[in-house]
Amino acid sequence: MKEAAHPGGRAETAQRRRQRILAWMREHGAPVRGGELAKRLRVSRQCLVQDVAILRASGEEILATPRGYRLPPRPNHVHRTILACRHAPERTEEELQILVDHGVKILDVIVEHPLYGELRGSLMIESRADVQDFLKQVNTTHATLLSSLTGGVHLHTVEASRPEMISRARARLRARGILLK
Numbered sequence: 001m002k003e004a005a006h007p008g009g010r011a012e013t014a015q016r017r018r019q020r021i022l023a024w025m026r027e028h029g030a031p032v033r034g035g036e037l038a039k040r041l042r043v044s045r046q047c048l049v050q051d052v053a054i055l056r057a058s059g060e061e062i063l064a065t066p067r068g069y070r071l072p073p074r075p076n077h078v079h080r081t082i083l084a085c086r087h088a089p090e091r092t093e094e095e096l097q098i099l100v101d102h103g104v105k106i107l108d109v110i111v112e113h114p115l116y117g118e119l120r121g122s123l124m125i126e127s128r129a130d131v132q133d134f135l136k137q138v139n140t141t142h143a144t145l146l147s148s149l150t151g152g153v154h155l156h157t158v159e160a161s162r163p164e165m166i167s168r169a170r171a172r173l174r175a176r177g178i179l180l181k
Contacts, residue, residue: 014051017041017043017051018051018054018055020041021037021041021048021051021052021055022055022060022071024037024040025062025069025070025071026071029070029071029073030067030070031065031067031068031069031070032068032069032070033067033068033069034048034049034052034068034069036068037068037069052064052069077161078159078160078161079159079160079161079162079163079165079166080107080157080158080159081157081158081159081166082110082155082156082157082158083155083156083158083170083173083179084153084154084155084179084180084181085147085153085154085155085156085173085178085179085180086147086151086152086153086154086178086180087147087152087177087178088152089145089147089148089152091178092135092138092145093131093135094176094178095173095178096125096131096134097128097131098169098172098173098176098178099125099156099158099169099173100125100126100127100128100130100131101128101169102160102165102166102168102169102172103160103161103162103165104158104159104160104165104166104169105124105125105126105158105159105160106123106124106125106126106156106157106158107122107123107124107156107157107158107159108120108121108122108123108156108157109121109123109145109146109147109154109155109156110146110154110155110156110157111146111147111149111150111153111154111155112150112153113149113150119146119149121146123156153180
């Protein structure tokens with residue numbers, strides 16, 4: 001109640017705490033368990049979960065991993081673009097391997113659904129091992145690829161440390177008949 005008597009006191013305290021969460025995650029780089037962070041900040045685990053949700057809603061990209069919360073690595077010079085592709089489900093492995101073999105990280109897949117608008121799935125695929133893990137998950141869950149909703153048409157947000165890596169991957173996808181434009 002004391003904080004409520006001081007105009008803006010509670011909101012300022014919560015905002016300061018959220019900034020401390022971000023600062024702590026930036027400084028340490030590695031994932032931090034929610035319970036550990038809550039203890040450090042002297043708040044409940046539920047309060048911390050709410051703070052993380054508010055930070056995410058404000059645009060902060062906080063990842064929840066099995067080892068704890070973390071911020072995604074941010075290379076100084078990352079080049080990002082969107083690629084428009086079309087292929088049958090059987091060519092998914094080929095598409096993904098072309099990208100990772102050229103040093104391109106696949107951040108997501110996006111389809112434009114006639115009823116729901118844009119549907120996006122996070123991928124975070126950056127190696128052949130990631131490609132194999134993804135394909136194994138598709139096979140074991142019998143899940144349908146988002147591109148099946150749009151006749152194989154989909155977008156990928158991709159990034160690489162150098163623009164020529166994306167250009168070479170784009171050329172290879174075009175040569176293989178996967179790139180739309």
